[in-house]
Amino acid sequence: MSGAKKEKGIKKYLKHAPTREFFIRTAVFGALLFGIQFAIMISIRHSVTFRKYFSIPEVFYFDFLSGLSKMKLLNSFLFVAVAFLIYIRRDLLKMKRHRQNWKQTAAYGIGAAAVLMLHYSYKYWIRSNLYLAMQHVTLLTVIKYLFNIAFVVLLAYAVYNKEFLHQFVKRFRKEIAAFSAVLVVYYILIDWFQRIWFFLSVFVSKVIYFLLSLTYKDAVLHVKFGQAPTLGAANFIVGVSKDCSGIDSLLLFISLFIFLWVLNRGELHQKRMIVLFILGIIGTIAYNLLRVYAIMLVGIHYDPVFAVDVFHTNAGWIMFLLFFGIFWNYGSRWVYK
Template sequence: MKIKKKIKKNKGLIQFIIRSGIFFSVLLAFRFFIFLYFRHTLFFLKYLRIDADFYLDFLTGLRGRDFQNAAMFTLALFVLWNRKKLFNLKPYNQNYKESAIFGVLAMLTQVFHYVFKYWIKLNLDTALNHSFLITLIKYSFNLFFILFLAAAAYNLAFIKEQFKNYKKQIPVFSIILIVYFFLIQFFQRIWRLLGNFVARAVYFLLSLSFEKTYLRILPEATPRLGVDTFIVGISKECSGIDSLLLFISLYSAIFVLDYKILKRKRMLLLLIPGLIGTVSYNILRVYLLLLVGVFISPEFAVDMFHSNIGWILFLLFFMAFWHFGSSRVYEKK
């Protein structure tokens, strides 16, 4: 309740939350359009689909999800560390002319991005001879898209002011991002026990709804389960080990930052339902993935849905968990 009151009193923070909501909504809407529709069109498949040589491994596929989780943790840690400053953001007027200009520039970067991919398709041999440079140029279009979109949502004056305030922290949090990314890789080595448990739990839920369900668990092999002909493997990235690490990391960060004002015994006890909830939401995630694959599209399930449902559910779970749990663990002033 105290946090809600602080937010309501701070007009600058309310503006920031609204503009952040617009920024991420546009970003997600664009991502959904590309992944759900555009890249499945005949035009894209014929003229714009390029080889894997022009993609960075840590930004694509399951490694891309690891990087996404590392970025989410780093962003959450940044917010926790600077929450007092964020509660005192100054209000500022939106420059709509500037927003329109940068909005158009953001759209143009994506037009040029796909024109460049078309050039790669037409000049594949030349592009392959300079694959690393071509890859960097290709990703630069996406980087500028995000920067221009941010400028449209927040405006340059606000961005410059915040960069000035936090520029000394950027190298530190960049290192945290890299370290946490590799920590995820290390943590995934102990995934098998959790992966088998998740597979059995999801199989039980599926057996309540479907007749033809499938489960195979073998030593030193990826658990496989499915319904009818739609069968998936529960790999280390899908086992929930990343979510567990992310939850423990955020929980530990809060514990360290607010150590003096916490009821520490209650905080330790609250960790138990938090861990149970994290595993449970991951079981729900895999179960929903199977349902989407059966009733909507197998390709959509293992691609767009799989890439995004994890962090969406985690954010919803952690916000709900901390909303109800935090009122019981802080000392009353």
């Protein structure tokens, strides 16, 4: 009976046209952001032309928005976004249907494309006037990120349209403010939670080394206490640092699971939730092992730079969304009363 009730609840959200269309637009928005980034990374960023004309020094990137620190911010945003949607899910059923204004979509889409081109023109200017730019690093860095923000905003207007976004922000302004604060807290929490990264990194490295050794005779693993284990094969050697250990995914799962547990505590079998939680921890570790192994295969057989810069950055959150979506979709049928 509990499974039937849950299925009915899912159908209720799927059959509600405004909610269904909202999630479709959200999926399109996310796919465009990822797809554009992916296309740029593949076709432009690692080309000789890009390095010659558009590559700028690291000082023009804020530390928390670049490199592996960017992963912490992405994981924080992922948790907050999913938690926010879960929190307002019942209110989404009260939304009225919003028809797509294709003129707005075209206009804002063109605007987003124009901003993206201006962004790279701006980077070209920095590259061409590096001596002058180095005297105003902070200001120029802020301007660079303003281009990024403008692109995301215009893309959001193109996908959701202006009227819907304004109504959405007005309706959920308190929730948006609260979850924005949660974003900051969660980012700090990740930094604290990563202190136990070494033990998980060693475990992950040893498992992946075992898998690599089955097919590669030159597989290597070096472990030194307090330092990131180095792992690899076929001239692709990487360090399994705290940002690669899977500790962020583990925290993300625990946070979302507890959030759902507290939010729906009156509707759940408590003992079954404990069992499901343990299974989820095991599943999170397993999918992270799969992620790291996939990164190694991409680096060995395709492109080391692509494996580290593109696949590593994006595979984690994509695989987590798939894992958690499937896990909760089927697991919730067992734990709901």
